[in-house]
Amino acid sequence: MKTQGPKSLLALIETCTSLNQLKQIHAKSIISGLSYNHFILTQIANSFLFPQSLNYATRILVQTQEPSIFIYNSMIKAYSQSETPFVALSMYNNMRVRENAVGDQFTYPFVFKACASELAMEKGREVHGVVVRIGFDSDRFLCSSLLNFYGVCGKIESARQVFDEFKAKDVVFWNAMIMGYARNGMALEACEVFREMVKVGEVAPNEGAVLALISACTVSKNLKLGREIHGYVRKEVTFGLSVKLGAAMVDLYAKCGCLDYAKRVFEGMPEKNSVVWNSLISGYSLNGFSREAIDLFKDMCFWDVKPDRYTISGCLSACAQTGAINLGNWVRKFAEKNGLWDEFIGTSLVDLYAKCGSIEAAREVFDQMDKKTVATWNTILSGYASNGQAGSAIELFDEMRKSGAIPDSITFLSILHACAHAGLVDKGKQYFDSMVKNDKITPKVEHYGCMVDLLGRAGLLKEARELIERMDIEPNVIVWGSLFNACSMHGDIEMGEWAADHIFNLEAMDGGSYVLLANMYAAAGRFDRVKAVRQAMVDASFCKLPGCSMIEIGDVVHEFLVADKTHPKSEEIYSVLDELSDKLKTVTGSMRLPALAGEHLEKVQGNLINLRSFSHGLHIPDCGATDSESHRNDLEIYLKVSFFP
DNA sequence: GTAGGGTTAG
Numbered sequence: 280m281k282t283q284g285p286k287s288l289l290a291l292i293e294t295c296t297s298l299n300q301l302k303q304i305h306a307k308s309i310i311s312g313l314s315y316n317h318f319i320l321t322q323i324a325n326s327f328l329f330p331q332s333l334n335y336a337t338r339i340l341v342q343t344q345e346p347s348i349f350i351y352n353s354m355i356k357a358y359s360q361s362e363t364p365f366v367a368l369s370m371y372n373n374m375r376v377r378e379n380a381v382g383d384q385f386t387y388p389f390v391f392k393a394c395a396s397e398l399a400m401e402k403g404r405e406v407h408g409v410v411v412r413i414g415f416d417s418d419r420f421l422c423s424s425l426l427n428f429y430g431v432c433g434k435i436e437s438a439r440q441v442f443d444e445f446k447a448k449d450v451v452f453w454n455a456m457i458m459g460y461a462r463n464g465m466a467l468e469a470c471e472v473f474r475e476m477v478k479v480g481e482v483a484p485n486e487g488a489v490l491a492l493i494s495a496c497t498v499s500k501n502l503k504l505g506r507e508i509h510g511y512v513r514k515e516v517t518f519g520l521s522v523k524l525g526a527a528m529v530d531l532y533a534k535c536g537c538l539d540y541a542k543r544v545f546e547g548m549p550e551k552n553s554v555v556w557n558s559l560i561s562g563y564s565l566n567g568f569s570r571e572a573i574d575l576f577k578d579m580c581f582w583d584v585k586p587d588r589y590t591i592s593g594c595l596s597a598c599a600q601t602g603a604i605n606l607g608n609w610v611r612k613f614a615e616k617n618g619l620w621d622e623f624i625g626t627s628l629v630d631l632y633a634k635c636g637s638i639e640a641a642r643e644v645f646d647q648m649d650k651k652t653v654a655t656w657n658t659i660l661s662g663y664a665s666n667g668q669a670g671s672a673i674e675l676f677d678e679m680r681k682s683g684a685i686p687d688s689i690t691f692l693s694i695l696h697a698c699a700h701a702g703l704v705d706k707g708k709q710y711f712d713s714m715v716k717n718d719k720i721t722p723k724v725e726h727y728g729c730m731v732d733l734l735g736r737a738g739l740l741k742e743a744r745e746l747i748e749r750m751d752i753e754p755n756v757i758v759w760g761s762l763f764n765a766c767s768m769h770g771d772i773e774m775g776e777w778a779a780d781h782i783f784n785l786e787a788m789d790g791g792s793y794v795l796l797a798n799m800y801a802a803a804g805r806f807d808r809v810k811a812v813r814q815a816m817v818d819a820s821f822c823k824l825p826g827c828s829m830i831e832i833g834d835v836v837h838e839f840l841v842a843d844k845t846h847p848k849s850e851e852i853y854s855v856l857d858e859l860s861d862k863l864k865t866v867t868g869s870m871r872l873p874a875l876a877g878e879h880l881e882k883v884q885g886n887l888i889n890l891r892s893f894s895h896g897l898h899i900p901d902c903g904a905t906d907s908e909s910h911r912n913d914l915e916i917y918l919k920v921s922f923f924p
Numbered sequence: 925g926t927a928g929g930g931t932t933a934g
Binding site for chain 1: 926927928929930931932933934
């Protein structure tokens, strides 16, 4: 057999389709005395079989005596772009300790990239120190990735310092600074850097610069600035509206709620890839237009644009919002048939089933998922919470701890929510304290809202008030609303009015506050005041966005607004509601029973209030759940069992 | 002979 040189072995590596083939080529390179050829190892690490081949290359590296910086650089690069960037950092450590080498300027951009992916703040700062000591800090490649690292980690002042100290800025370096501001929601600062770049005139802004600017507007939801940039793109930009720029514009408008603009940009694009479609689909989904989102998905398929995992996630969350379980199941089947599955899709599916009240189906999907993110845990926990199964939520939370997953502030929000719904006051307090003390999570205003709700529902109004007074952040309308809700539930008009004052001060122009106040007076039987508040609403021309309930029967989603009479069977529906309302009154005896008797009573009482408010054209929002969410869940359960058996 | 940074969609 003819001895093969490195060139032909290289060509073979590119045609490899399995790890075994790769190993054969490696064996051949050993026979040919080329096993330590750096280039071959690099190619193996980065071959099409990535990341399997990367693993193999690592095993070779470990057995290699005195591996060169070249090999380390290739491996650090490969790992910094892999799913496990922390391995890049241990490779770097290994190089420093085992080889006693500091690397070269090719090493560090990837080390910073890995630090950025891992949000390894301390490590990054340490490496920054090393770089300064060796004197590599004049390398612009290295410094732009260092700048990017600080931007990703939210250390924008440090990023700015790197930016200011570096003189020979190229366009990528400028863009990294703009992107840094963009990530941190600082659109004005991003714009300022862009203007400075144009003013200095040493480099011309490229597509990346404009993309970073648009992204700055998207993150900070600065529609006004976004429109200006759109105008600038149309007038000044010579590179034209690329697919990327178009996608960014569609996303900007969609995230800002301007779907008509988003659609106009979308329709004006001659070339659309899946990213563009996904931006519009998730935009519709995000803004509550799930029907339109699904229709777009079908159009996308019609135009032969291949849906990806983002498409599926967007569609599933659209279905979850409207409770369109059948449509959701159809999307699921589509995804399964097309081999689209990952932890994000799984999480969307858990959310879909939980929001549709099929918590068992949600759990089934959850249990089948090998890879779970914090969001996956949070979704199932909040599913249990809103389905009133606090016990399961608590049990699962313990399991989460055991699995090694690290709870975040949303996890605690879900578990507090679960406790609040079940009236588990002591347990809730315990979680709140442990969150602060053991997990070092600073409570946000949402956590306080949950705690006030928890205490308030249990009738501990004084304690709820004291918690509000102890807060180190400004209470928002949710916090005051929860106290207010509790006051109306327990008939404490005086404290209720005190809370209402704060609500009006915070949201003077919000009609929702009026509805809350009217609800409190209604619950206390003060119908004279209800009338006065409603009149005040009319006088001020306030109109609360109506809470909307949807149920899916067969393949049709029925939508109900408060006091809605447009459904063809509305007369029958209302008579059932009245009947139910009466029956529930006999069960609970009173509208103002404190939520201490566990899940069942809580559920019955919650529905009674919702049913009452439904028929009165009022609705009491629930802590943490949107109007339409709690409204829908409650109504759905009752309409399903009683009216559509 | 071999290599490098930033940029959209959840």
